[in-house]
Amino acid sequence: xxxxxxxxxxxxxxxxHAADEGDKYPGEAHTGAGDAKEDSxxxxxxxxxxxxxxxxxLLLVIGTVVLCxxxxxxxxxxxxxxxxxTDDAFxxxxxxxxxxxxxxxxxxxxxxxxxxxxxxxxxxxxxSATLQTAVAQAEAQKAQAQAxxxxxxxxxxxxxxxxxxxxxxxxxxxxxxxNSARDLARYKKLQLINPxxxxxxxxxxxxxLAAQNAAQLxxxxxxATTRAAQVAAARTQVAAGTQQLxxxxxxxxxxxxxxxxxxxxxxVGGHVAQLTVAVGNYVEPGTxxxxxxxxxxxxxxxxxxxxxxxxxxxxRVAIKVDxxxxxxxxxxxxxxxxxxGQAFGILPPENxxxxxxxxxxxxxxxxxxxxxxxxxxxxxxxxxxxxxxxx
Numbered sequence: 001x002x003x004x005x006x007x008x009x010x011x012x013x014x015x016x017h018a019a020d021e022g023d024k025y026p027g028e029a030h031t032g033a034g035d036a037k038e039d040s041x042x043x044x045x046x047x048x049x050x051x052x053x054x055x056x057x058l059l060l061v062i063g064t065v066v067l068c069x070x071x072x073x074x075x076x077x078x079x080x081x082x083x084x085x086t087d088d089a090f091x092x093x094x095x096x097x098x099x100x101x102x103x104x105x106x107x108x109x110x111x112x113x114x115x116x117x118x119x120x121x122x123x124x125x126x127x128s129a130t131l132q133t134a135v136a137q138a139e140a141q142k143a144q145a146q147a148x149x150x151x152x153x154x155x156x157x158x159x160x161x162x163x164x165x166x167x168x169x170x171x172x173x174x175x176x177x178x179n180s181a182r183d184l185a186r187y188k189k190l191q192l193i194n195p196x197x198x199x200x201x202x203x204x205x206x207x208x209l210a211a212q213n214a215a216q217l218x219x220x221x222x223x224a225t226t227r228a229a230q231v232a233a234a235r236t237q238v239a240a241g242t243q244q245l246x247x248x249x250x251x252x253x254x255x256x257x258x259x260x261x262x263x264x265x266x267x268v269g270g271h272v273a274q275l276t277v278a279v280g281n282y283v284e285p286g287t288x289x290x291x292x293x294x295x296x297x298x299x300x301x302x303x304x305x306x307x308x309x310x311x312x313x314x315x316r317v318a319i320k321v322d323x324x325x326x327x328x329x330x331x332x333x334x335x336x337x338x339x340x341g342q343a344f345g346i347l348p349p350e351n352x353x354x355x356x357x358x359x360x361x362x363x364x365x366x367x368x369x370x371x372x373x374x375x376x377x378x379x380x381x382x383x384x385x386x387x388x389x390x391x
Contacts, residue, residue: 084310084387085385087383088302089299090382091297095273102285105280109124117271119266123264123265135256138251145247156238169224170217172220264289271292271295272291274288298369300365305360308365313333313334315333317332318387319331319369322384322385330370332368340362341364
């Protein structure tokens, strides 16, 4: 039975089983015994553990990290307190909206969307046939009024010449009448001295002649008065004609202005936006056709009123534009609005009534670009983040 295979004892003690295993695998059994010895040594509850304070390297690392965090936090605070920033800001501009001042049909559209235009450049042409007719009619009325003025001016010349002739007739008639009156006076004197010296017939003839000459003098005077009235009437007619001429000139100017309104030009340089008109559209006065975004833009930043204590005009500003994230844009504070934005709303707050809750208000600050980027399409409404250096 010595050659029979040895079977492990499974019902025996743990030691016997370990011995059998050791006999079968001597090297592995030795190794397992060593590991068990080390494990029993490390788990010895009687051996004390080292605290953090007894590990100087770990303590040095923790101290260094805490010190770096404190120094970094202090440096960040010292740096960040020099700036006031907000994300409630946008690119702003005064948009020029163009609308016709006369009614008509669009005959030509000389620009397209987003096109760059210069001041004075033609944009839209409106059919001007009716307006040209109005100009021609006004010119005809002006010519007629001018002819009436010229006729009245010539009439003044004629009337003044006739008046001067009438004055000459008055002088002549006065001389004849005075001579006749003197003759009659001599005859009367002689008749009183010697009634036989002057015949009765001769006396009566002298009296009749004196009366006739006096009547002719009065008629000459009346004619001169009439001629003077004619001169005044001619001058009045010239004045009236001049007024009509001025009215005709005003109508011609109005017709010319309306004709000029048929040619819509750019009042400022910039970029075309919101182009809503097309060739053939019938437009009326006040109908918006397009808008022009000027080249000059700025930033309107709504800072909290608590951020304005150290903010002053002229301070440097670093501007971050979302559309130009890689561009380094600089500017400066141009002005600060006197009053919070909510004070200029359609319905301003009435703090004197009801319950009052204090809310930090926003104040618009205008920031100008020092050197706007040429490759960045800055436009109204774009989001920006300005950072004002206040210290």
